[in-house]
Amino acid sequence: MGVGGSKAESIQADPVDPAPIHVVTEELPPYNMTRNGVVTGMSTEVVQAVLKEVNVQASIQSMPWARAYDLALHSPNVLIYSITRTGERERLFKWVGTIAESRWYLYSSARHPVSLLSLDDARDWQTATVNEDVGEQYLMARQFQTGHQLQSSNRYEFNYQKLQTGHVDLWISDELNAYYIARQAGDDPARTLVQSLRVPELEDAGGFSMAFSAGTPDATVQRFKKGLDAIRANGTYDAIARKWQ
Known part of the structure; x- marks a missing residue:
């Protein structure tokens, strides 16, 4: 109308x-x-x-x-x-x-791809999050712990850098955000990022x-x-x- x-x-x-x-x-x-x-x-x-x-x-x-x-x-x-x-x-x-x-994924680096069949598989890896954002809240509600499985920062760009330098194994992010940050860093996200696991619960919101x-x-x-x-x-x-x- x-x-x-x-x-x-x-x-x-x-x-x-x-x-x-x-x-x-x-x-x-x-x-x-x-x-x-x-x-x-x-x-x-x-x-x-x-x-x-x-x-x-x-x-x-x-x-x-x-x-x-x-x-x-x-x-x-x-x-x-x-x-x-x-x-x-x-x-x-x-x-x-x-x-x-929005579409949410757990990403890994193409240099060190991580294969995940379920969210529980991510517990064995270090995941980059942003302090108090929905990705971090989602994982913490499922008993992931900061300082243990989660590395929290206050900027999304930092997490992409951590992933590419091997300081973390995974990064939880919205797709458009992840691809934009990769391109801003001069990278082709299709070549540097692997969508290891989709997180549909965050999309259902x-x-x-x-x-x-x-x-x-x-x-x-x-x-x-x-x-x-x-x-x-x-x-x-x-x-x-x-x-x-």
Whole structure:
């Protein structure tokens, strides 16, 4: 269904919440990343389009994921992206909706490929993770331990470097992110990365989302849901997705 003027006007005509919205994200290229001092990326453009649709002014701040996640857990009026909607996180946030698809794998290096038949096979290897991201949370919920099977860092680029230099055996990552980082390093991901095991449970969550902190008014959340629905209906979302994929 197309978006008529009345719907767009109704979104913008809602009373503006007096509390400013704090938008936080991390460096997860090409979804969200800082280039020449400006936060950009596919998910960022979607968030910016929603902000414009609902007529809300808000700056976007990029920081390590663990810090962004902590802010969204404990402060009101915080919008966080790109966040995976899992069962463990369901009640911790107020969810706006999916802003990007994702496919998750445990990767190994083509120099030292690792064959995995199941997740249990990964327990015998060292896996690179990002502190408090969904890949790390997923593995820790299945009794993988940091400092034992998991090596945690605060940047995805570090994990690709660890994998290629042999400091870890595996790396859990979203596919688009992994391939982008490999190309940024001057590598061909088809030649340097091996998809050792797909992690469909992380894909069942529906991809990357926007979510508000639990202390955010429901009216604000509903307003952003309408804004996301609107940019999906009027073609803005599809235009952004085509640009980045």
